[in-house]
Amino acid sequence: VVEAAVEPEPVKVVERSMFPAFMSPETTIASPDFNNRWAIMVPAFATHAVIGTGWAWSVVSATIIKEYGFVASSAADWTLSDATTPMPILFTCFGLASAAAGKWQDKVGLRAAVSTGALCFGGGMMVGGAGVAMHNLPLLQLGYGALAGVGVGLSYTPPIQALMQWFPDKKGLAMGTLVAGFGGGSLFFIPAISALMKGFSEMPTYLGTMDSVKTTTEDGVLYAQTDNGLVEAVQATASDLAKLPFDGMAEGLYQVGTGNTGAAAALAVSGMAMTSIMLASAFTMKRPAPGWKPEGWVDDSSSLNAAPSLEVDEVMRTPQFYLLGTTMACMVAGSYGLFSVAKPLMNEVFNSSLPLIVTAGFTSSYLMALSVANLGGRFTMASLSDSIGCKNTFNMIIGGSLPIFLAAPVLVSQVADTKAAMPLYLFCGSTFAAVALGCGIISTTPAYEAALFGSKNVGAVHGRMLLFNSMGAVAGPALFVNLRSRSELSAMQDLLTKVDPMRFEAQFGVGTDQAQGLIDAKTLSIAKLMELLPPETLAITTDPTPFIYDTSWQAIAGLVCVSAVSHNMIRPVDLSKYQGNK
Numbered sequence: 326v327v328e329a330a331v332e333p334e335p336v337k338v339v340e341r342s343m344f345p346a347f348m349s350p351e352t353t354i355a356s357p358d359f360n361n362r363w364a365i366m367v368p369a370f371a372t373h374a375v376i377g378t379g380w381a382w383s384v385v386s387a388t389i390i391k392e393y394g395f396v397a398s399s400a401a402d403w404t405l406s407d408a409t410t411p412m413p414i415l416f417t418c419f420g421l422a423s424a425a426a427g428k429w430q431d432k433v434g435l436r437a438a439v440s441t442g443a444l445c446f447g448g449g450m451m452v453g454g455a456g457v458a459m460h461n462l463p464l465l466q467l468g469y470g471a472l473a474g475v476g477v478g479l480s481y482t483p484p485i486q487a488l489m490q491w492f493p494d495k496k497g498l499a500m501g502t503l504v505a506g507f508g509g510g511s512l513f514f515i516p517a518i519s520a521l522m523k524g525f526s527e528m529p530t531y532l533g534t535m536d537s538v539k540t541t542t543e544d545g546v547l548y549a550q551t552d553n554g555l556v557e558a559v560q561a562t563a564s565d566l567a568k569l570p571f572d573g574m575a576e577g578l579y580q581v582g583t584g585n586t587g588a589a590a591a592l593a594v595s596g597m598a599m600t601s602i603m604l605a606s607a608f609t610m611k612r613p614a615p616g617w618k619p620e621g622w623v624d625d626s627s628s629l630n631a632a633p634s635l636e637v638d639e640v641m642r643t644p645q646f647y648l649l650g651t652t653m654a655c656m657v658a659g660s661y662g663l664f665s666v667a668k669p670l671m672n673e674v675f676n677s678s679l680p681l682i683v684t685a686g687f688t689s690s691y692l693m694a695l696s697v698a699n700l701g702g703r704f705t706m707a708s709l710s711d712s713i714g715c716k717n718t719f720n721m722i723i724g725g726s727l728p729i730f731l732a733a734p735v736l737v738s739q740v741a742d743t744k745a746a747m748p749l750y751l752f753c754g755s756t757f758a759a760v761a762l763g764c765g766i767i768s769t770t771p772a773y774e775a776a777l778f779g780s781k782n783v784g785a786v787h788g789r790m791l792l793f794n795s796m797g798a799v800a801g802p803a804l805f806v807n808l809r810s811r812s813e814l815s816a817m818q819d820l821l822t823k824v825d826p827m828r829f830e831a832q833f834g835v836g837t838d839q840a841q842g843l844i845d846a847k848t849l850s851i852a853k854l855m856e857l858l859p860p861e862t863l864a865i866t867t868d869p870t871p872f873i874y875d876t877s878w879q880a881i882a883g884l885v886c887v888s889a890v891s892h893n894m895i896r897p898v899d900l901s902k903y904q905g906n907k
Contacts, residue, residue: 430483
């Protein structure tokens with residue numbers, strides 16, 4: 326008897342997941358009898374609202390530049406340029422993570438991807454709070470910049486994919502909901518973080534008026550003589566106090582390091598809240614069961630997929646991809662730049678001219694209005710592109726943005742000259758429109774990509790295109806804060822030639838030839854120099870503070886011109902490139 330040889334079955338290699346079983350992709354699939362797809366919109370919207378709060382960073386940066394001085398920046402406080410850096414880092418890491426994590430997100434599933442994003446984003450915010458508390462800028466940049474940015478990138482795409490599967494018949498509605506969340510999350514964050522910072526704040530020690538306290542300067546740092554010896558102090562002018570959300574504070578000297586802005590604790594609490602919301606959303610969101618479709622809907626995707634589409638690697642070889650990316654980067658730079666300095670810009674430019682109008686509450690309301698513009702612009706421009714086409718929409722956005730940025734310095738000058746409120750409101754309205762147009766570019770770009778390269782791989786193509794968005798997120802804030810700093814320094818150097826030398830030396834203890842040390846220590850400011858001008862000089866000298874952003878507006882207008890040129894060079898992709906990709 327010859328027994329037949331039995332071949333052993335091949336051993337199946339099971340790849341072990343880094344996540345527990347309750348985080349597997351299968352756990353996010355809804356049961357076949359689940360049909361309440363509208364309920365899925367809530368956690369998807371909540372996730373995008375949370376990760377969209379990065380647009381409101383200027384409400385925090387305007388506070389942490391006075392973390393030690395409280396009423397004014399002290400020598401050890403961060404500059405506005407330093408405090409602004411987390412925002413561009415966040416949006417840069419968002420683009421990098423979105424481009425790099427696409428396959429990983431598909432592999433681990435919706436729940437694991439969003440949960441990881443929640444821990445990164447909320448944890449990054451808490452690490453950022455620790456950076457503020459320890460006055461460690463790299464730790465702040467690592468936390469709220471890099472780690473939180475990765476969290477945004479990991480959490481951005483999965484809710485979009487889920488809603489697209491639940492709403493194949495209403496993709497515009499689904500995408501619009503998430504656009505609203507990502508663009509409008511700041512509307513919730515601004516009042517919340519402002520209330521938290523105010524609640525956790527502690528008032529600094531008041532030392533007295535400048536005339537009643539003996540002061541001296543060492544290496545540019547201002548010190549006040551007290552019963553306990555010399556202590557570092559900052560001088561608070563009426564203009565400085567008008568920018569604070571506190572009443573009853575007196576002009577004069579305050580001891581450095583005795584107050585607390587509450588920013589560190591507010592970021593930590595916000596981070597815990599954000600993590601909780603995102604984790605709850607991750608465990609609530611579901612994908613539809615296989616074969617599920619809305620009642621009465623007929624799938625026409627086969628006809629769409631039959632249209633010619635370029636593969637991603639081929640798209641990357643076309644000049645149209647880089648021209649469109651250049652257009653996008655230059656256009657979004659203005660919106661990112663304005664958001665990064667919105668609150669300090671409003672205070673610096675308009676507070677001295679209209680102190681009764683431009684209060685701390687007004688600046689927060691202005692930032693919230695820009696968030697509405699972010700939300701509304703994405704909705705409006707995306708809808709408009711369906712009617713008039715992407716190219717015409719881009720041309721309209723570019724053509725509308727250029728005069729706004731060129732007119733901004735003119736409106737600022739009118740406020741400074743006339744002290745009238747109408748130019749201020751025109752400025753607010755025009756910058757509202759500029760943000761709406763710039764953010765409209767972001768929401769319209771995916772449709773433009775589909776028109777140029779085909780719709781089959783538009784998701785992967787847009788992931789690469791987000792790298793250009795990150796470039797704009799870096800360039801815009803950098804232009805605003807660096808050009809502002811240059812203009813401020815130039816204005817102070819001009820005023821130093823006009824001040825009364827004897828009054829200057831009596832107040833600061835050094836001559837004007839040693840003023841650079843005072844500038845570096847943040848002891849000297851434009852407002853303090855204006856107070857030292859002789860009466861006859863002050864009568865004919867215009868306060869240069871409102872104009873320190875003029876070069877920034879002009880630079881952004883230059884970028885809009887670059888985008889106009891690059892967009893005009895975009896032509897339809899040669900159909901021969903479609904061969905073999907039908």
